[in-house]
Amino acid sequence: MAVTASFLLCSILLIAGLLSAEPQQPQSPLITIFNGASTQQLDLIYELHKAEIIPTVLDEFIPQYTIDATWSEKKNITAAYGNTLPVSATQEAPKIKLTRNQNSQFVSNPRPQLTLIITDPDAPSRDNPEWSEVCHWIVTFPTSRAPTEPNVEIATEGEDVMPYKPPGPPPKTGKHRYVLVALAPLNQTTETLALTPPGERKRWGYERERTGLRRWMGEMGLGVVGANFIYEQDEEQ
Ligand SMILES: *[C@@H]1O[C@H](CO)[C@@H](O)[C@H](O)[C@H]1NC(C)=O
Ligand SMILES: *[C@@H]1O[C@H](CO)[C@@H](O)[C@H](O)[C@H]1NC(C)=O
8 A cells, every 4th residue: 555655646746857857849729729628529629620611711729608699590591510401591690699608717807798690601602602602690698698507598589780681502512511609708898899790791790701700700809719610502593
């Protein structure tokens, strides 16, 4: 028993000594960011990489909120991290539910004003994204509705900043990714934000293709705290 204990202690000291003697290695950003993240959050990041939403639309981020988007409860039309939905089933804006994740130590402000957007990086097609991204929706949720406890849902009635435009992928343009992103103010303010809509839906009003959300949220002082996505395509391919 005593032998085991001192062996353990020696090992710990040895490892500690080795670690402190080593020059500081730059840690992989992934390891730094995801220390403490849940499996579910890592799955989301994996799916976003697989669909190339990271890096095309988003940078690496810490998922702090889960996004539930339901177009029809009865027909189970929901966003499920890369499922394919029929165009006809998403004509009206979905019901959005944002749930604060357990790793709330990352959020120092418990009541940020949350904003949800939907953007299409594949317009008119993934191979030819000259109109992209197309802004489909910006809806913001009053500060008082933000959840204060982990895993508390907010059944949200948001205020449109840019009204919902249903997905309408043109014929023969393949599958489009429709990316749902939850945003919170980077400076953690609890004040009500004055969000201005982008000038246009196409390229969110910017000049270059494949711009949109990143630039707009930069101008608004917002950062990514959650994501989800669906695929849709026209019946004619
Ligand atoms: C509803 O759809 C989701 C996403 O496709 C799926 O994971 C779930 O099993 C479905 N639920 C029912 C009751 O069919
Ligand atoms: C925090 O950011 C918001 C959104 O960009 C901005 O409106 C507000 O003035 C900022 N507040 C402070 C205290 O910096």
